[in-house]
Amino acid sequence: MGATYQFPAKALWGAKTEPKCRFFTWLALHNRALTADNLAKKNWPCEPTCPLCYCIPETTQHLLT
Ligand SMILES: [Zn+2]
Numbered sequence: 001m002g003a004t005y006q007f008p009a010k011a012l013w014g015a016k017t018e019p020k021c022r023f024f025t026w027l028a029l030h031n032r033a034l035t036a037d038n039l040a041k042k043n044w045p046c047e048p049t050c051p052l053c054y055c056i057p058e059t060t061q062h063l064l065t
Contacts, residue, residue: 033060 007029015022027033036058039046050058 028064029062031060033063035060035063 012022012025012029019030024033028046032038036048036050038060040048048057050062057060
């Protein structure tokens with residue numbers, strides 16, 4: 001508790017994968033993916049419920065789990 005975590009950016013950007021995968025990982029880690037909750041923050045029209053399970057709001061964490 002109270003500790004900070006330094007993200008190993010070198011590991012992410014140096015990963016041997018497609019740039020789009022590295023970029024999406026960066027978006028997800030920084031909670032910047034265009035999920036319903038983030039679209040709502042920008043006042044973009046969207047359906048707040050997850051389109052896969054129709055159970056709970058779509059968030060980055062829910063999308064990845
Ligand atoms: Zn869902």
